[in-house]
Amino acid sequence: MPDRAVADRTVEIPPDAWGRRSAVAPVMPWVFALVVVLLLLGRFVLTPVLRAPALQTWATVFVAICVQALPFLVFGVLLSAAITAFVPPSFWTRALPRHPYVAVPVAGAAGAVLPGCECASVPVASGLMARGVTPAAALAFLLSSPAINPVVVVATAVAFPQQPLMVVSRFCASLAVAVLVGWVWLRFGRSGWLRVPSRPPASGSSWVAFRDAMRHDLLHAGGFLVVGGLTAATLNVVVPRTWLSSVAGVPVLSVVVLGLLAVLLSICSEADAFVAASLTAFSPTAKLAFLVVGPMVDLKLIALQAGTFGRSFAIRFVPLTFLLGIVTSIAVGEVLL
């Protein structure tokens, strides 16, 4: 697929300046053997040198984000590869309503059954699209599944023991945003913006397709996950949380600020309720915005989405989701909290 290869080349982050290209194919095994030896030796030589507390803290947060996300990513990639390799496309046309405007809310509600965090949902949504599901419906699923699945609902209930309405608000607001974004995308979105990942029909057995899809998605999404992890860890260490308390009392601004904080921190959706609960200076509506925006827009997700669906998609999709997330949170917060 030559056009696919071209598309891949245009979205590469970071550019060639990273300089690792020098590892040329024929010498590759030797280079890697050398790297492994260096890693094992470096442990004794370099580790005692790399002791600056700021660097260590950064590395801990960075490794934690990557390590924590990896099982979810692997799970999502497994599921996505299974969808592409083993589920026939006709299944989706039967499972989802024919009319796209009806398919969006159905797909959004279906997000409630995928127990995972946001890292799993991107590959799954891409697998769904590759199998012919309407992009808008797959996007609604992408947005809703990390926020309304049972694990996240229970975690939210545990984090807010005195406020059962917080769980209800989070569920309703997240589903509403997912469906709204899906509809807006259906109405105004152009097919050129979204690079639907093409999956050629399997040339060999479906196991070969399964394995190849998995390897490709894992490496591709994993690379972008690292980009997000790098940024999130840096901001986590550099930005002191004391800056926040100064805006906690301002009505709308505090909601926007917590929404932005959710984007920057990139906390897994299964843990963000605990962090939100610890932001005691903020109003419940602001915390709700944190919980609604976090699973839908954050740095590692932006990197993953830009990598999977293309940059021109992310440029439009991310601000739209953020804006609708904030507005819906304020509206739901007014009514329920």
Add this chain to the structure above:
Amino acid sequence: MNRMSQSLILVLLGGAVLRVTVLSTTYVNYVKPGFRPFLIAAGAVVLVLGVVGLVQEWRKPHVTETGPAQGDEDTESGSTHAAAGDHGHHHGHDHSRVSRVAWLLCLPVFAIFLIAPPPLGAFAARSEEAPPPPPALPADAYVPLAADRATSMELGEFIGRAWGDSRHSLAGKKVTLTGFVVRSSKKDRWYVTRMQMSCCAADAIALKVAVLDAERPPDDTWVEVTGTWVAPKTDKIPNGTVAPELAATEVAEIPQPFEPYE
């Protein structure tokens, strides 16, 4: 990026994950202990995927002859390779090419092996903010403490009792707290600190109790502090503004506990 480097990156990544979960317990520095089985499973899947790819690359030149005996997988890649020449540059298959962003997956591997990140410590807990108030519990959630001996408790429970217990169950009782040392900008105190983690180290929150009347050990030393709670002098300062205080009678250095987070 050709198949060989893809496979090798997967092997490195899977190996690094298994290194911190199976071969050591470093993973508790990053995630909850209960997360281990998932990490091992994920690491194993990644490693197997990489090894299968490597084995395929290894056998490639011979595959064309032995193709049918190898089963479907090798037949497919063998025939494509035979047509495409070496190293899969013109593979004719969508998934054989991965953009170079995948090289970044080496970074966590390097960080794990070279920096060997320790649990979050005094640097992460350096700001003077008080810990966030724990969720309010019903009054009977706190059992009365023994009067005759020191009770060891988690920092979170101590803070909860200090701030949320209307019956003042801490008053006059000896308690033992475990944590690491963080210096304070105020002269008369330092903090015994524990990071509270709900999912991974990125969401950790510092729980701090100010220790009075004791020499400060160096930052990041793990200690067991025994002492009694100092009730705030006024009710005017709302909870969550300054850390609760403990007048120490004994400070003992201890090795780092297995689970560094609370």
